[in-house]
Amino acid sequence: MKFSKLTLAIATTLGASVSFSAFAMELYVDTKTKQIYAEPGRGRELMGSFQKVDDAPVKTAPAAQAAELTAIKQDLELKTNEIKALSEHAAEATKPDAVTVKLDDGIHFATRDGNFTAGINGRLQVDSQSNVNQQLPVGYLNTAPAGSPPNQLGVPAELDNGATLRRARLGIEGTFFKATDYKFEYDFTRGNGLNAGGITDAYIRYNFSKPFSIKAGAFKEPFSMEEATSNRYLTFIERNMVVNTLVDNLNTYKVGIGANYSADRWLIASSLQTEGIGGYNSAYGSNGLGTSTGSSLNNNGGVNRSGGGGDTSWEFNTRIAGTPWMASKTKFLHVGTSGSYISINNNYLGNGNYSNGGVIFANGVGANVDRTAILNTGNLTSGNDSTGKQANTLTRFGAESALIYGPFSAQGEYIQTDVSGRGYDNASMNGFYGYTTYFLTGESRNYKSKTASWDRIKPTRNFDLKGGWGAWEVAGGYDYMNLNGGGINGGRASTLKAGLNWYPNSHVRVMANYLHALDISTANVANTTSKAFNKADLDMVETRIQLDW
Template identity: 50%
Template sequence: MRLSKLSLAMMAVFGGGICAEAMALDLYVDAKTKQIFAEPGPGRTKLGSFEKVEDTAAQKAEMQAQKAEAQAQKAEIAQIREDLALKNNELKALDEHIKDPKFSELELSEKGIKFESKDGNFEMAINGRMQVDAQMNVKDANTTTGSTPNSTQQLADGANIRRARLGVEGSFFKDYEYKFEYDFSRGNGSVAAGITDAYLNWKGYSNLGVKIGSFKEPFSLEEATSNRWLTFIERNMAVNSFSDNPNAYKTGIGLSWTEPRWTVTGAVMTEPVGGGWAYSTSKNGNSVCTNAGCTTTVVVNSNGDNNRNGGSGDMGWEVTGRVTGLPWYEDKTKFLHIGASGSERFMPNNLGGGANNMAYTAAVNSNVDRTSILNTGTLPLGSTLTRMGGETALLYGPFSAQAEYIQTDISNSSNATNARFADGATLSGYYGYVSYFLTGESRAYKAKTGAWDRIKPNRNFDGKGGLGAWEIAAGYDHLNLNSAGINGGEASTAKFGVNWYPHSHFKFMANYIHVLDVQQANTTLGGARGASWDGGNLDMFEMRGQVDF
């Protein structure tokens, strides 16, 4: 059979296509550009011949399985990424929660262990103090009479925890301050009686403070100074008798205005938290002590109750104020401080009987045996007690001097109880002392309170040349609780002290107290024990170790 030329051409083309598919494909690479070509050309080098191979069914299945596995892994990775993103957001939120209030960061400041928010809206500090005291009596009774005093007529040697306080203080929204403090050494069986500060203070204006709650009455320089910064172990007799012993922490509302060089503070206050502000005298549990053989017992906050009940009577109240200023001020180590305090206190005649009465008492600067050698006995209910005080202090580098005078006038109303006391009695006391820092420091002054503040040594004690701060002091004080039928007694003391501050938060004190001629003729209150102190010259050595934060 003959084929036409057209048929031959068509067969050739068709056959060539089939052969092209079956034939290997030659590939060439350009030496310069590294591009791949299917045809030869100048500068191209043959890579080789490549034959197309069809995928088998097994290969296709394997590829599909690999593809499915890859997709599954991709989905798993996506889920992991999503989970990580959620965890990351949670961590960021937690981090912001922690970092914003700064609760993860602690700071030891002058206010204690302090927590503070980044924006300053919230602040809280945990503070505390512990004072461990000891007393050794060189002469502990009146031996000038020639008689041997019995155990009840002597001061006792020993040691105790004078104060053990823990509290929190701070602010919220910048304008509101708060403080709560509890003294575990002063409860005397009543939980509430251990509360010292428990107040809120608004300071929306930088100079103005409005305080509500339980806080210290604004009276006296030495009372306004924290017991942590006192020069001597115990406050002087006049301050102890007229302010501290009746409990300076009372419940009320106070206003204060402070400037860099002067302060004005006032308060309207009732009784201390935990019961009456009073003392009582008793014999064998009786509230009235009238015979010569009875024993005087001082009871602080004797109610043991924070509320009124059972005919306990109305609360007494007082208005108290204090003004301070710096008439001469060169710098923070050279200035003169002056101040005045005043108080009007009224005790209603239904205050609740002898257990809630008021009495002025005083120990003779003793810190462990705090026997009230001077004691007015309970004052008449219905009386008005008017206190007045003047204060001054000079600071000149390492040298300082301080003095105060306090007077209390007692006015009886027409229906005042207890005819033993005449109307118009005046009780008074004063003190003065000087101190000097051998290591060159100066006492620190806080203008906001018009009182002394924390001592910071120039060099802390470190055993490598740092000695801490060393201070010596000498003072004299006098208290007279005899007037218009009130025979509370009279005494003077001379004292010498050495203080060592190894660190601003640690303090060690040593005092030598010499009591000059106690005049205690009140046999009605003290009986044989009271008479045993009359004419006595006592000597005692006292020590204190203190830590605060």
């Protein structure tokens, strides 16, 4: 009988072989009974020739077999070491303190298990404004002081030329244990450095599922598409007047809780928020421009709540938006609506006279450096607590729409704010805007469905010295704001604007806007600065150089 190679290998691995002496014997098997016989017979088949093996002393395996065994042992040792190394690497990679750094679209840190992440974000916007035409019919801020010579009639009411840091923000955002995320951001151009006025976003959010989340802290009100869009991705340098006046300049970053449900093509977002206390608050009553309009303003240009009795103001907001038609990511229709109910707190002194609180609506006409409040309602609460004007609640409504068709886009919004309280009968302020854009280099605006707003533009080819032009966009629009009605005299204005935007790459933007005031009507505004701009003829050239990550 012959031995197989496997049998030989096993015998060799055991380090032994056998020597044997035997005699040959032929064996037969009965095909029916399966019995074995030593002699042939009817119905028997030869099985083969077999040898008897005697016990014998162990002998050393042949040299060739020993060499083969040594090679097998060495190979097994190498495989064992490789498996051990892979196990160590796997254990190292799953340690929570093992961190990776990613420099793609910003600076990001993450543990290898994905439980903890952090990213540094920031933006820098350097703006300039040149008033190429200013024809002011009144031309003076104040009447002549008592006893002054007739030729000294006060300070000219003109917009200044110049440059400024419009925004300079630095923040951090990330996740921990995957389902919870956070964001903290500070703007060094906001506030007076002595309080929390520079804080924009500061919240923590838990994501119950991919579409549904709840957050708490300071964050933007869910109201208006243009407000939901980061100022990094706006088409024009400044937001349109109605958004700036009725939403943004009330300090859209308020403290509270918010819920968001965002599917692939629609979202609903709600929040219950309140203003801050004291110096932090520029929430209700800010002219948004750092221009004081009365003793009720703090250093940030906002209503100062410090020292007054009662609760702070609060509000409830809801925004619903989606894309009812979506052929592709570059061909779709966006529609949305927003609503707010805002309760205003008014504080009075012990003698019943107005102390602080209330609400102010004020804004310029699109200027980005000298942001003088040309439109200005003044504080809507004044006088005595029993006879004076008192704004108690605000009700806001907004409608929005946008169309994207390849490199072309169009967008428009209407916002209305109704005021209820003593002295206000059907008091309503409203405004709207509309504009179109076109990418000369073929790109399309980038839509972010999670927030139903615009996102970062990524040029088809970045600017370089080898023929790359970056992305080029042209835009034109109309902007209207009316702060008159039902006992409110804040003025009315409309403008035409044109813009040219260049994106050398996805993180750098160069912008240029031309703005022409069609109509400024401020004859009935109490504020003397606003009066000076009644029927003014204004033309401005504005620029911005922006870096963000």
